[in-house]
Amino acid sequence: MIAEQTFTEQYFRVRKHSETICRGLETEDYVVQPIVDVSPPKWHLGHTTWFWETFVLIPNYPAYRPFHEDFSYVFNSYYETVGKRVLRTDRGNLSRPTVAGVYAYRAYVDEHMSRFLNTADVSPDLYALIELGLNHEQQHQELLITDIKYILGHNPLLPALKMPIIEHQRQASRPPVSIREGIYSIGYSPIVDSFHFDNELGRHKVYLNETVLSGNLVTNGDYLEFIEAGGYQNFRYWLSDGWAWVNTNAIQAPLYWYQIDGDWWNYTFDGLIPVDLAVPVCHVSQYEADAYARWRGTRLPTEFEWEIAAVDSAVESTVAGQLNWGARWEWTNSAYLPYPGFITAEGAVGEYNGKFMSAQLVLRGASVATPEGHSRPTYRNFFQPDKRWQYTGIRLVE
Amino acid sequence: MIAEQTFTEQYFRVRKHSETICRGLETEDYVVQPIVDVSPPKWHLGHTTWFWETFVLIPNYPAYRPFHEDFSYVFNSYYETVGKRVLRTDRGNLSRPTVAGVYAYRAYVDEHMSRFLNTADVSPDLYALIELGLNHEQQHQELLITDIKYILGHNPLLPALKMPIIEHQRQASRPPVSIREGIYSIGYSPIVDSFHFDNELGRHKVYLNETVLSGNLVTNGDYLEFIEAGGYQNFRYWLSDGWAWVNTNAIQAPLYWYQIDGDWWNYTFDGLIPVDLAVPVCHVSQYEADAYARWRGTRLPTEFEWEIAAVDSAVESTVAGQLNWGARWEWTNSAYLPYPGFITAEGAVGEYNGKFMSAQLVLRGASVATPEGHSRPTYRNFFQPDKRWQYTGIRLVE
Amino acid sequence: MIAEQTFTEQYFRVRKHSETICRGLETEDYVVQPIVDVSPPKWHLGHTTWFWETFVLIPNYPAYRPFHEDFSYVFNSYYETVGKRVLRTDRGNLSRPTVAGVYAYRAYVDEHMSRFLNTADVSPDLYALIELGLNHEQQHQELLITDIKYILGHNPLLPALKMPIIEHQRQASRPPVSIREGIYSIGYSPIVDSFHFDNELGRHKVYLNETVLSGNLVTNGDYLEFIEAGGYQNFRYWLSDGWAWVNTNAIQAPLYWYQIDGDWWNYTFDGLIPVDLAVPVCHVSQYEADAYARWRGTRLPTEFEWEIAAVDSAVESTVAGQLNWGARWEWTNSAYLPYPGFITAEGAVGEYNGKFMSAQLVLRGASVATPEGHSRPTYRNFFQPDKRWQYTGIRLVE
């Protein structure tokens, strides 16, 4: 829980981190959008600022005047309740507002937020809204990192960049985690964590069979065995949609793997480096994670198994061991669906998570790109199964 | 369970029903494929025959000679283990083999199946294979009906056709079904049913919250209120993917509804008739079912709630009432995913169901087009959420 | 010119030929549309009939009642002035009207045309309209042949069919045709031919440089040298659009050529036969014709050079020799554009040719599939440069 006296500090700490991520960028790197999933960095910087302007300052701070009449149009996201939006595919066509203009927008909003936070009588609703805004910005911080990586990693010059994360780190080996058959509780609990998104609410019981989850993530070396065994050429391991995806896109390895004269290389923020076999595999789709698991004769965990294996074993006496998570977002085989009793909140902020509950899979954990403090065992991340520009990895059921 | 003495009878009863469905067709109706989801009727007749030839006769009946060397190529489906297949989109381009040729193929295979069944020593494995073949053909019988309806219902002449089903029937009102909170068992049980598909296996426990399911399907009259309240124009009720689908395809009503001079009409096998408000709504997508439920302030059931509500209440004492199902396939809000312990069978027949476990939703029950004997409470039908050419309907949680 | 006493005979001779072309078809062959350029044979039979009904009978024969109210919708073509049309891509989805229904439509219209022609006082305008109708039907006769070939030639069974044309015939060698530099007249001349389409009108002078046209069409043997020299793999010979077409569609040989165990085969109405090197090459696109010419270090003729080389050398004393044409439609390097003074006729019939004067190339001559009497040196056929399902061939400038 955020102590009230540090509220303004908290705000500025998060806001500053967005800019820290971008500090190594050239102006041009802020502008482009190579694929529809990736947003231009300046859009992330503007959009997160728009959130504060639109949801906090305009409704709550009478003295506030919007920075620019067109910015709500340019930096809107999916929030269909707040006016006409820029089509997502068009973001990469916009040279204006300039990067300098976006930083000016940030400074203007930050200054007014500072004034506002210093004077406001923070009601519980406003408190919740600000906490949501901070978490929203943290989500975009992870996207900033992954989108910048995509932009540079698809440039023919493959440039390196200073980035405040360590992508490539080996993991110490850990024992597996065993879950005994029985009833478990799933979802956000106010006793454990303070903040949560709406999709974690509705704590409820599930019945789990006995399961053992691997203590370790699948490594590049493990995954290379799948590649070398012809895994990408054999339809037997693949879901029907996954097999179509492999063939349509001529997929032969994880994203950012390049085979040069027989050797495998990885694009990273340090530039092109040899694949380190001991490091957890990264940038795989759920189709690849699922096919890999089938090839090994096993399966991905469900999001419920994962959550139970991740909580403190002191809490659940029927669980032996505890997952060591946080290096990679871990694909589960659970569809992203509402928990019992899920209700979409009223108003624009309420559009937040519910409407994406279709054709996406849940990822659990966090990654090396996740901002500090923005993770917990009940967090439900979600993407379509073909997406792999996030720091996604694989953990198997044993 | 099929009594052994009636095995040949059983075979011929199912085989004959496929042809009965087609008895009103003109030769030309057998040939076309207006959309990729719909297969030409002659393809269904050939493909089901190919199943018997490929999986039963060729491996088990040494005297058998294939009818035509190219038919395994033409009538293959998704079975990637059995050679190169005709691309699904191409089926509607094939004028040959002719309809008469397909019926000759059926007669040839039927004759050899008859000889074989009369002489074979039916092992349990063979027995299971034949039972699978019969159920496979029954699945295609339902598709035959829905595909023929699509072909005729998208012809400018909107022709009527004699079809052995009653599409339009009002349902007597029924009380709701209540499920008490607790642990329930889900999946195929040999005590209740004999046949099952692989995706029903892995009977396992789930924990359900207290739930009440409506005793009645949503009617055309109920649904018309949603249309008239502007349901198709308000993004608030829709999943993000659903809203894109509505707008891209300019959807304004269920499939086969036509508004003529202000009145709503339905295309049916009897031709164009006025919408009967008392009949259960039909031909809706899961997006529409979900949006309708949200508009009513409630939700669709999960497949587990549905299954428990459908079983005999004598079996589950914590369930009050029993669903009256079978008129419409009922969309659930459950993604089509494997049950615990699901294993894909070896070999071509094993490709059967598992590989579609991606981006599809479960439908439960059966419809007016489902062949007699081809339904049970544990049956898991599945389609992508935008599909609506099946006899799909809506039941709400109260 | 058509002698008046044989008017009815003429009508029935042309009408009968359309049906003669189809006499070997199975009902199913009439229905399908494998690509958008190809129309189902029953559509051709219906559309040509619709022409007589719409433009001759309804406006001129008061006693006439249309055969079916929806047929004008189903069998309309591009004539945007005559009501809403079936989208061209949808033709292959229509199982109804049936083939028998289309033949009944033909019989009904023929009977009324017979009555009408026997009683009508044929004005010059009506005479011209009927002559246009006969030529229109002849154009569709050639399309019937090429569309049927496409349907069967893309069926995995590659069926043979009895067809009243001889596709594969060697040509006797002929001397080249020389044109002396100077002024020539181009376009329809009433002295030479009776009938013409609107696009041939506007006889006008052009200035030609000295040119020599080959007396022979390029043969399969000639063309095979281009293939074996790597012509399809070298961008230097190709127009930019042509090179894109080759690569997008993986083109490696003319249409209907199949390489089996190193040997080249042709699909023809006699089924699959070995490529005869002495026969004129057929089913090539203008891109291929142009690339072949460049590879040979020469070019295709213009439509003006072709026309002058084709007319009787008695007429043009500055031309030595005369083209022997009629086996293949000969691609020119002339864009299909209006002659000086071209005027689009008023009314629906006037939509005839002018509006296609964009992005198409002129072909001159006729082919083995062209009906007798439907060719003349001033005839301007036209297709987009990537089309090759017509009987198209190549003649070079020497």
Added chain:
Amino acid sequence: MIAEQTFTEQYFRVRKHSETICRGLETEDYVVQPIVDVSPPKWHLGHTTWFWETFVLIPNYPAYRPFHEDFSYVFNSYYETVGKRVLRTDRGNLSRPTVAGVYAYRAYVDEHMSRFLNTADVSPDLYALIELGLNHEQQHQELLITDIKYILGHNPLLPALKMPIIEHQRQASRPPVSIREGIYSIGYSPIVDSFHFDNELGRHKVYLNETVLSGNLVTNGDYLEFIEAGGYQNFRYWLSDGWAWVNTNAIQAPLYWYQIDGDWWNYTFDGLIPVDLAVPVCHVSQYEADAYARWRGTRLPTEFEWEIAAVDSAVESTVAGQLNWGARWEWTNSAYLPYPGFITAEGAVGEYNGKFMSAQLVLRGASVATPEGHSRPTYRNFFQPDKRWQYTGIRLVE
């Protein structure tokens, strides 16, 4: 003709003009590519530099070392002989090389060109190559202007920009130009102009009918009458391809016209201004030009008529008057095809113009965006008929 003593001056004058065009741009404006036809300004600056490096310095100046090994890949255009190229659609995804990097590349190449030109013994071939390079860069200068206009004119902020052209200028009224029937010579003549592209070569005779070309370009006021008469809603005026283009793209006015509260506005480099009825219409496609002409009951000129009407009437005594051209590229109804005797030059530079001779129309004249000295009556510009981001206009035959 370029005087030899001013050769280096000439080079630097042209090179400087490319940078002058860009002087008002923000860094971000250099990067984006909103549609495939438009290239990012930094790409134009790099590509024109690459031309000098690749075709002049590397083969002719032994002391030269390429600026960066990857730049030939990044800044290549269509020249398929010079290695693998960046797919055209990908240009807008490249944040690197940066704008500063591109300017450094220009400075580096310019410095070496200066050294080289000061020391080289300029052979006629080299002279021709440098002249080609200057004209090549001038072509890209016009594209720079039109691409920048597209980028800013499709930005929601519709920013103004300082640009060294005057877009909006009224034209004094001029008498028509009459051409008497007869033989005329077409194509580049060394007597009149020094430089030419390959597609102007092959001076040859054509026979023209008597024609009168309007002395004035069609104005916004003229064109508005077409809009208000429902020209965009009536298929009768349109080519078939044009009508499809209008409907697919919902075209209702020239590019950069916006209707706001009933009034028409133009986006220009001065921002949004009211449509000036007296100014020549601009940014129309050939489809629109052709439809407008038909609606007026006339036609567009051919490129031959235009060329004869544009040359000095002192030269052609059978021409009365002389065109006043240069404000707009004038669409003709001539397909872009080779002149008699056209030969594609050997080597990469030879790919220049010939391979685009397919499905494009000729434009004649020049526009307000054409660099000084880069126009002549025999110049053949060409674009597909749907393109309209160039400064295109309409002149009618009277």
